[in-house]
Amino acid sequence: MLIEKNFSIYMTKITVPEPTLRRLPIYLQFLKDQQKKEVNEISTTNFAEALILDPTQVRKDLAYTGIVGKPKVGYTVNELIKAIEGYLNWNNLTDAFLAGAGNLGTAIIGYEQLKRYGINIVAAFDKDPYKINTTVNGIYILDIEKLSDLAHRMHINIGIITVPAPEAQEVCDIMTQAGIIAIWNFAPISLVVPKNTIVENAGFSQSLAVLSRKLTERKDQ
């Protein structure tokens, strides 16, 4: 039986569990909402009730950021925001290249929140001559042929793939060969990458798995 050994998902060992990482932005959003309401302190129980999570889980998750709550008081909202953002490295901007300046690529380039998540798109690439040398939201669209050389020279770590599925693997290869070590993939395929390369699938399919199943269960009630 032939099994694809290089299949890339979950290839990279990671010390913090992925479900914890996926919950941290939810805690952060909640904390920022509380901050706006001038709430200064918050307990694990407050979190757990508002987010319908187990308090022990919340405590465990937050401990990864290095912040430990005080008994009976809980956490200082501002401190915890800083700790989570620091842990996720969202208070530092990392330069990224994007390949594929179609609708999705354009949407990602124009997504104002990206900088809040530590991503700074410095250039975008496409093979369409009508797009090359234009700008989208202030970002230059360059010939995809130039990606490799520029990524090397600019020491780019993050590549965002928004090309159609049939072209995604080729673009991914160009990126990894150019020294890019983390791929944010929007193409609905499983990319094959060198060992230690990080691939995060933007996960429309994963998001829709949750939505569809919940809807099915809701209708069955």
Place this chain on the structure above:
Amino acid sequence: MLIEKNFSIYMTKITVPEPTLRRLPIYLQFLKDQQKKEVNEISTTNFAEALILDPTQVRKDLAYTGIVGKPKVGYTVNELIKAIEGYLNWNNLTDAFLAGAGNLGTAIIGYEQLKRYGINIVAAFDKDPYKINTTVNGIYILDIEKLSDLAHRMHINIGIITVPAPEAQEVCDIMTQAGIIAIWNFAPISLVVPKNTIVENAGFSQSLAVLSRKLTERKDQ
């Protein structure tokens, strides 16, 4: 202390764990890759090795779909594909409305895979007079004012929100009041919804939490 009780994330009780739901599309993609290579049978170990997961976890996850592997043989690839797609209700199309026909909305409308995930966008809505009554990839853009009436009449269950963050809550309210019970939200805010409404955040922030942290840990090695 003022805590927002209606905070919507994880509001809906669900029998299957969300991490399992998020892994099912990954198993499915892998199975389809194997199907293309004419692999007929697959064991938990094959899965676990290829996807770097614990075999017990894989077995547990797959059991939710109602399929139990045979000892020493494992699973029939075709059967398991059908079981997962059936479990996620991806073999039935559910009609959906989309609000916000900007770049992201246009990208979602044009996303060919959506039907494979059981979502059928039947109409899109915007408030921009220059967009209203045009078509995007064969989908009519209608005045947002018409959403409520049409959603009621067409018994629409799923609403996709791709409007900017400041408008998202208002659009969400229109949708839920129009009988929409599942929201796929791309706006970077926490929507407040009636009890039992399903909200799945498309989760750029969650995806980027995983990417950023993995990259930080990779650099620290």
